[in-house]
Amino acid sequence: KVGKRLLLASVLEEIKEHLHLYQNASLKPDFIEMLQTLNDEFLTKQVTPKTLLTIGDNSPSVVFSDKLKDLAMILATYSHKLESEFSDTTGDLYRLAETLKVNSFFEQTCIYLDGFYSYTAPEYALIRELLNQAEKVVMTFELPKDEIPDESSPFFTLYRTMDTVTELARKADVPVEDVTPAFSMEVHPSLRFITENLSTGQIYDKDGSAIHLFASIDRYAEVKEVARRIVSLVQEGARYRDIRVFMRNPADYQGILEPVFNMYQIPCSFQTQRSPLSHPLSHFLFSSLDMIFHTPALYAFQNLIKSGYTGIDAVSSFEIESYAMTWRISGSAYFSPFTMHPRGYS
Incomplete structure (x- = not known):
C-alpha cells in the first residue's frame, strides 16, 4: 500500500497543472490514503x-463536476x-478472469474456497469463471442451521x-449442493449451543x-485476569x-498484553496488522516529499525530524523543532542556516 500511495503522489505531481480543484492537492498521507x-x-x-x-458531465453543479x-x-x-509499471492485485484478478474466458486452465479440477467472509467484484468475476470451468467448487460458510x-x-x-x-x-447452470457437516471435534455442549444459537436469543439452562x-475495572486488570487463568490452565495440563x-479491537490492548504476559512468563505471539502508514519510514518518506514538492510546513518538518531516519538524535530533534516553532519558520527558511537565538531573543 505504501508503494501505491507513493505512486499516487507522483501522479498528482505529474498532472497537477491539468487539474481544477485538486491542483494544489497536498501530499499529506491522509489525502493520499483517501485517494487510495x-x-x-x-x-x-x-x-x-x-x-x-x-x-460529471451530467451534473448541474460545476464544483461537483x-x-x-x-x-x-x-x-x-x-x-x-x-x-x-507495477503489479496490482485487484487489476490482476480482473485480468485473470478475462484470461480464463479463453483459457480453460481449471478444467477437471476441484477447487476449495474456505475462510472468506465476503468477496469483492473482481473476486466474484473470478469465481464466476471458476464455476464455469472446474469440475467441482467447494465453498464454506459458517452459518447457523435452519435460519435466514x-x-x-x-x-x-x-x-x-x-x-x-x-x-x-445457478446462472452458470452449475448444480448447487448444500452440505452441513457435523462437528468433527469434541466440543462442550455449552459452546456448541452458543455456536448454533448465537442470534436466536435462546437460554441455555444446562x-x-x-x-x-x-x-474488570480497566483493560490492565482484564489482561491480568486472563493471564492468571492461562497459567491456571497450564498448571492443570493444558x-x-x-x-x-x-479481542474485538486489538489496538485497545496495545502496550498491555505483551508486558503482562511477560510478567507471568507466558510465551505468546501476536497476529495483529499494523498499518504501513503508521511506520516511521512512511512518515519520513511522505514528509520528505512534502518538503521537496510543496511549500515546507511545520507539520511536515516535525514528522521528518521525528521519524528517526534523519540521523538526528532525540534531544537535537526537540531543540530544532522548538526553534522552528519559536521563530515560525516556513517556506524556504527551512533551507537556510538557523542562526537566530533558540529562545526567541532578538
Missing part, C-alpha cells in the same frame, strides 16, 4: 474513470501507470455472500462450566500452544 481508498472502492463497485466523467473530472483524471493516470439471518444479525453479510455465490452458480464471564486470546 476511493480507488479501491471504485474498483470493487466497478466504477471506472469513464463513469465518473459521464456523471470539476471534482469528478479531477478524480477521473487522477485515477485513470494512476491505473495506467499501475498496470504498465436478518440485517441485524452478525451472520447477515456471510449469508448474503453465500446467496450471491449461489446465484452465480451445565455452563466451559464459559466464564468476569468484569499447553500454551493450544490457548488463543481473541
